[in-house]
Every structure is written in C-alpha cells, then in structure tokens.
Amino acid sequence: MTTKPTMKIGEISKPRFEYRTFGQNFDEQARFMARLSVPIPQSVWERTSDEIYILSKTNDINNTKIRDGKMDIKTFVQTVDGLEQWNPLMKGEFPMAKEVLAKEVFPAFKVKMPTLTKDIYTFDEFMAIVDAHPDLQGVKVHKQRFGYMVNNTICEVGNVLINGAKVVTINSESTEIEDIKKTIADVGLQGVENINYLQAIKRVIGWINKPLAN
Numbered sequence: 001m002t003t004k005p006t007m008k009i010g011e012i013s014k015p016r017f018e019y020r021t022f023g024q025n026f027d028e029q030a031r032f033m034a035r036l037s038v039p040i041p042q043s044v045w046e047r048t049s050d051e052i053y054i055l056s057k058t059n060d061i062n063n064t065k066i067r068d069g070k071m072d073i074k075t076f077v078q079t080v081d082g083l084e085q086w087n088p089l090m091k092g093e094f095p096m097a098k099e100v101l102a103k104e105v106f107p108a109f110k111v112k113m114p115t116l117t118k119d120i121y122t123f124d125e126f127m128a129i130v131d132a133h134p135d136l137q138g139v140k141v142h143k144q145r146f147g148y149m150v151n152n153t154i155c156e157v158g159n160v161l162i163n164g165a166k167v168v169t170i171n172s173e174s175t176e177i178e179d180i181k182k183t184i185a186d187v188g189l190q191g192v193e194n195i196n197y198l199q200a201i202k203r204v205i206g207w208i209n210k211p212l213a214n
Contacts, residue, residue, distance in 0.1 A: 014175050015077065015085055015086070015087050015175070016085070016086075016154075016173045016174055016175050017080060017083040017084065017085050017173065017174065017175070017176075017177050017180060018083060018084055018085070018086070018171060018172070018173040018180075018196075019082075019083055019171060019172050019173070019180050019183075019184055019189070019194050020169060020170070020171035020172075020173075020194060020195060020196060020197075021169065021170060021171070021189065021192050021193055021194060021195050021212075021213045022160070022167050022168070022169045022195045022200040022203075022212045022213060023167065023168060023192075023212045023213040023214035024167065024168060024212070024214055025168060025214060026157065026168050026170045026189075026214075028188060029170055029187045029188045029189055030146075030157040030170060030187075032186065032187040032188055033148050033150055033155055033157060033170070033187045034146075034148060034157075036148075036150045036151075036186055036187065037148035037149050037150050037155065038149050038150075040147055040148065040149050044147035045146065045147060046144070046145070046146050046147075047143075047144075047145045047147070048142070048143065048144050048145070049067055049142070049143050049145075050067070050140070050141075050142050050143075051065050051066060051067040051140075051141045051142075051143065052065065052066045052067075052127075052138050052139065052140055052141070053065045053066075053138070053139045053141055053197065053198075053201055054066070054109065054130055054136060054137075054138055054139075055136065055137045055138075055139055055198070055201060055202060055205070055207065056109040056110060056111055056135060056136055057111075057135040057136075057207065058109070058110045058111055058135055059108070059109055059110040059111070060076075060198055060199070061075060061076040062074070062075050062076070062089060062108040062109070062110075063075075063076075063086065063196070063197060063198050064105075064108060064109070065141075065197075066094075066123070069093060069094045069123055070091070070092070070093050070094075071090070071091065071092045071093070071094070071096070071105070072088070072090075072091055073088075073089040073090040073091075073104075073105070073108050074086040074087065074088055074089060075087055075088075075089040075108075080177060081177055081181070082194055083177055083180055083194065084194065084196060089108060090104045090105070090108065092104070092105070094121070094122055094123040094126065095120045095121060095122050095123075096120070096121050096126065097119065097120055097121075098116045098118060098119050098120065098121065101116060101121060101126070102116055109135075109136060111133060111135040111136060112133075112135070114129050114132075114133060116129075137205070139162060139163055139201050139205060140161075140162075140163055140164075141160060141161065141162055141163075141197075141201070142160070142161040143158055143159075143160055144158060144159040144160075145157075145158040146158070150172065150183045150186065150187065151172075151179045151180075151182045151183045151186065152174065152176070152179050153172045153173060153174040153176075153179045153180050153183045154172070154173050154174065155170075155171060155172045155173075155183065156169075156170070156171055157169070157170050158170070158171075160200075162200070162201055162204045162205070163204070163205065165204050167200065167204065167212060169200070170187075170189065172184060172187075192213050192214075193213050195212065195213060200212060
C-alpha cells in the first residue's frame, strides 16, 4: 500500500494540481472550508501581500508576478479532470540583467521583444518598458488570504483587489486529484468554473469579455 504525500502549506512539493475560482461571494463555501479544516500553523491563518502581475495579450500559459522585488514565472503544464497543473519556469530578482530579460522574461510573455539598451534594469525601469509595450500591462493585486487544510489539500479563501476592484477567490490544491475533487464537493463548489489568476485579472480589466463565477 502506497502512502500519499502529506501536503504542507508554504512548502515546495512535486507539481500540484489546482482548482480556483473567483467571484463576489463564496461565504457559504468558505464557512464549510473553515469547519472542515484541520488545524494549520498560525503563520498561514492570515497573510497579506502586494503583488504586480504582468499580463500579456498574446499569452495565457505563463503566469508572471512580482512581489517584494522578486519575479516568479509559472508555466501551464496540463489540465486533468478540469484541474490545472503549473510548474515553476523562472525566478529572478531586481535589479535584473539584460540577458535574463532577453532570454527568459520577455520570451515568456510571447510578445515582440523591446529594445534593451542597458546591461542592468531596476524594477522601475522594467515596469517602464512594460507600460510602454502595446501588448503588456502591469496590474496591481493586493491579497488577503486565509489558509485552511481540507482532505489533505491546501486551501484558501482570499479577498483580492485587482487594480482596486474587489473580488473573492477560493481554492484547493494538491498533488492528488481525487483529494481536490472531494474538497470541491464537500465545500459546495461543484459546477463552479475553475478560473486561474491570469483569466480572472484579464476579465476584470476587460481583456476577456466574460464574467467571473458570480
């Protein structure tokens, strides 16, 4: 008999699958999630962060965000039973070398390469390039996240401000697909669309003409 790995919040594991959705109200589902959760470390009861997502009009498979001067790019791997799997693609820190921007960052956006005239770029200089690019946009995202653990899946309910527009997100992620499916059913999220951060932000800023889950 094989033993499933125990998920731990905030720790790196093998690539996880994720269910996430966004809307205006998930109070009932959040109440079930809190009731069903096992005790978790106090450090992840509530977390807040300010991040910038770099959106590309020509790309939905690479998710780029910047937090505390550090860039994190994840790439979409596959969808299995409606659940998405993403892998780390690149991690970097500002100031950032021209070679990194040219060979790793801008290719991930799948846009026309801008002219890079300096050897090193600060965060502000990088954002100026993004702001000037017709196919890119930086979006400010503030997150207030409440962590839970249900059916050995890492869960959260979050209040999210996307350029100041408030939405709510709720998610379950794990290396084990069946555990996520059970969590979705247990908290009452069956039939609610799976929406990742890229899709949600593009809907809010008007790049995708489609509403959120509610």
